[in-house]
Amino acid sequence: MTRTKATELLQISVRGVVQGVGFRPFVYQLATKHDLKGWVLNTSGDVKIEVEGEKEALDQFIVELERMAPPLARIEGITAAGAPAKGYTQFEIRHSLAEEGKYQLVSPDIATCEACKRELLSPEDRRYRYPFTNCTNCGPRFTIIEDIPYDRPKTTMRHFKMCPDCQREYDAPLDRRFHAQPNACPKCGPFLELTDSDGRTIAVEDVITEASRLLKEGKILAIKGLGGFHLACDATNGEAIQTLRDRKRRSYKPLAIMLATLEQIKEHCFVSVEEEKLLTSPECPILLLRWKDGSSVSRKVAPELKYLGVMLPYTPLHHVLLRKTGLPLVMTSGNISEEPIAKDNDEALRRLKGIADFFVVHNRDIHARYDDTVAFVGRGKMQLARRARGYAPYPIHLPFRAKEILACGAELKNTFCVTREDHAFISQHIGDMENLETLEHFANTIELYQKLFRIKPQILAHDLHPEYLSTKYAKERAGEFTLVPVQHHHAHIVSCMVENGVQEPVIGVAFDGTGYGSDGTIWGGEFLIADFKGFERVGHLEYVPLPGAAAAIERPYRMAFSYLSTLLGKSALDRELPFLRNIDQYEKEVMKRQLEKKINCPMTSSCGRLFDGVSALIGIRARVDYEAQAAIELEMAAPDDFQDTDSYPFSIAEQDGVKVVKLSELFQAIIHDLDNGLPVSTISARFHHTMARMVADMCHRIAAERGLRTVALSGGVFQNRLLLKLTADLLEKEGFVVLTHSLVPTNDGGISLGQATIANFVFSN
Numbered sequence: 048m049t050r051t052k053a054t055e056l057l058q059i060s061v062r063g064v065v066q067g068v069g070f071r072p073f074v075y076q077l078a079t080k081h082d083l084k085g086w087v088l089n090t091s092g093d094v095k096i097e098v099e100g101e102k103e104a105l106d107q108f109i110v111e112l113e114r115m116a117p118p119l120a121r122i123e124g125i126t127a128a129g130a131p132a133k134g135y136t137q138f139e140i141r142h143s144l145a146e147e148g149k150y151q152l153v154s155p156d157i158a159t160c161e162a163c164k165r166e167l168l169s170p171e172d173r174r175y176r177y178p179f180t181n182c183t184n185c186g187p188r189f190t191i192i193e194d195i196p197y198d199r200p201k202t203t204m205r206h207f208k209m210c211p212d213c214q215r216e217y218d219a220p221l222d223r224r225f226h227a228q229p230n231a232c233p234k235c236g237p238f239l240e241l242t243d244s245d246g247r248t249i250a251v252e253d254v255i256t257e258a259s260r261l262l263k264e265g266k267i268l269a270i271k272g273l274g275g276f277h278l279a280c281d282a283t284n285g286e287a288i289q290t291l292r293d294r295k296r297r298s299y300k301p302l303a304i305m306l307a308t309l310e311q312i313k314e315h316c317f318v319s320v321e322e323e324k325l326l327t328s329p330e331c332p333i334l335l336l337r338w339k340d341g342s343s344v345s346r347k348v349a350p351e352l353k354y355l356g357v358m359l360p361y362t363p364l365h366h367v368l369l370r371k372t373g374l375p376l377v378m379t380s381g382n383i384s385e386e387p388i389a390k391d392n393d394e395a396l397r398r399l400k401g402i403a404d405f406f407v408v409h410n411r412d413i414h415a416r417y418d419d420t421v422a423f424v425g426r427g428k429m430q431l432a433r434r435a436r437g438y439a440p441y442p443i444h445l446p447f448r449a450k451e452i453l454a455c456g457a458e459l460k461n462t463f464c465v466t467r468e469d470h471a472f473i474s475q476h477i478g479d480m481e482n483l484e485t486l487e488h489f490a491n492t493i494e495l496y497q498k499l500f501r502i503k504p505q506i507l508a509h510d511l512h513p514e515y516l517s518t519k520y521a522k523e524r525a526g527e528f529t530l531v532p533v534q535h536h537h538a539h540i541v542s543c544m545v546e547n548g549v550q551e552p553v554i555g556v557a558f559d560g561t562g563y564g565s566d567g568t569i570w571g572g573e574f575l576i577a578d579f580k581g582f583e584r585v586g587h588l589e590y591v592p593l594p595g596a597a598a599a600i601e602r603p604y605r606m607a608f609s610y611l612s613t614l615l616g617k618s619a620l621d622r623e624l625p626f627l628r629n630i631d632q633y634e635k636e637v638m639k640r641q642l643e644k645k646i647n648c649p650m651t652s653s654c655g656r657l658f659d660g661v662s663a664l665i666g667i668r669a670r671v672d673y674e675a676q677a678a679i680e681l682e683m684a685a686p687d688d689f690q691d692t693d694s695y696p697f698s699i700a701e702q703d704g705v706k707v708v709k710l711s712e713l714f715q716a717i718i719h720d721l722d723n724g725l726p727v728s729t730i731s732a733r734f735h736h737t738m739a740r741m742v743a744d745m746c747h748r749i750a751a752e753r754g755l756r757t758v759a760l761s762g763g764v765f766q767n768r769l770l771l772k773l774t775a776d777l778l779e780k781e782g783f784v785v786l787t788h789s790l791v792p793t794n795d796g797g798i799s800l801g802q803a804t805i806a807n808f809v810f811s812n
Contacts, residue, residue, distance in 0.1 A: 274417020
């Protein structure tokens, strides 16, 4: 007699990024493969599955559910529980279920997949050259979602009714466009228009062909993309680039470029294996690559720099345009100065009217502004300099369960952070909080994150600096929240600790340009003993005055003047140093009086200002056009093949129980090298070696007293890949465990994560 095998039922919950990535059709196919019956549906908090069949098939189903998940899915947890069989006769995909208070992870926008690219470039395909081609494996996500669960009526695609062909794809569980919410084609989807600078539509047979012609003529185009507008021009045309710079009021700050293929990128830049993986990844960031000398890309794209910000096309529009144009194209954020990127058609026409000659617009609304991510490879791993498209709003996992907190971030390179359970949602790059437009973008995006992730924070963390717009925003909401002020450099170190999953106390080295200190001075060259609950400042760079405060940041020669006057005495200013010859005599007298009488001369221990001062002293950069320009060009001056590991002297003194790095010997030695005619490249290399040895010496002293062997390196100065490599290598060689950033920016874009963590532990007792 044949025995019938028992039927069992499993109730399964899958959490993570499992909506909008083809997960339900994957489950359908997997269940069909194993002859299992039941259903799958999206909820506001997870993907739920009820599946019944033979035990062996169910066991294999669970294994393959995680192991064979779609490429864009990120499974964070699977729970399964047995239940009485219900006698299902088929497997079906059910309608989404909204659940009060539950939240679901939202996928970032993802670059065009290979399957869609093949369709896009195939003349026989119905989506040939269609600039909005996508499927469940690629395309817009975060920028079009208005609420969860992720269904078409809750996206900006709700305005487009699918044609019969698109609807068939959307309804077919075995099609890769099954429930692809942005699904569309030329018959039923969004479309492009070309306008002049006054917003008048220009009738053309093909928008991309005409846009390509205009770019070849040297025109500047504003092009609407996934998360906002780019300003584009021919990257080989120096005159067009200069016009763009003049109009955008961006004289020197580097511009990003886009090339059609990886092979073309390799014609202009050196590309390592790690860099190639990042360039071709679904995230498709702007990557800072070493520039080849023979490149036809104009040096005006990134003046005085060795590295070029490069990305591959990540939307169908970009793929078609780059191939049609046949040129490297500048693709820089569509804004003026540090304003937010423009996202709406009318807004772009208003704000970019004086910059772009023509506009390529479309009628798919962008719900969330979304800049391009910027990354580089340092010490063999990716490091984000700007976290946005492709990465946000995917969370950072916390090594603890957090309260619901809002952290407002810093002034420059702002992000905010909201926490819930074991997730920290760091926003996409907001920008420099120096104008009302950015503040509005900041506030609107906070509302979006709170809505998407069902977060109602009761605690609000902010920087100590009273004049930051993010701090003022926090204080204006004091009646709604419990406010927690957080010291800037403590937040830097804790953000690095959280990213690395470290909770025990560390030696924190926080090097940046500006951060409000607990003593009311400007910090930036700090050595801390830190954990999530608090910090002790155990060392710092020697204080010097900032003559003219903000003026000294904009004019690094003022920092060089201050270091010489403060550390070496007034007689040092009588020397025939090249940088002094270029300062107006009246300004010299003003600075002398400021320093003597301590007028508008706040004290700083900033490492960023030290780099500025050395850069100006040795004749590299006297005035800056963008943040950290002097320090960046100082790094660029150091030769790649420098073998001389000589460094300059410095001393460490104890002052009131705190270790202070004294810098007078360092400046005397640099001046000695200048007097002896040493090349700037040698001085730069020696200075970088000195800074690395300075960190190592300080960490050794602190370790000897405190017994700590883990060092966290954070702050914008550690975007300097030469300094980071020298410092981390030296520390590791001497037995320290070194923590550095990767998915969280080491600059102020990572501050909000540290703020949120510290605020959580303030209330943990």
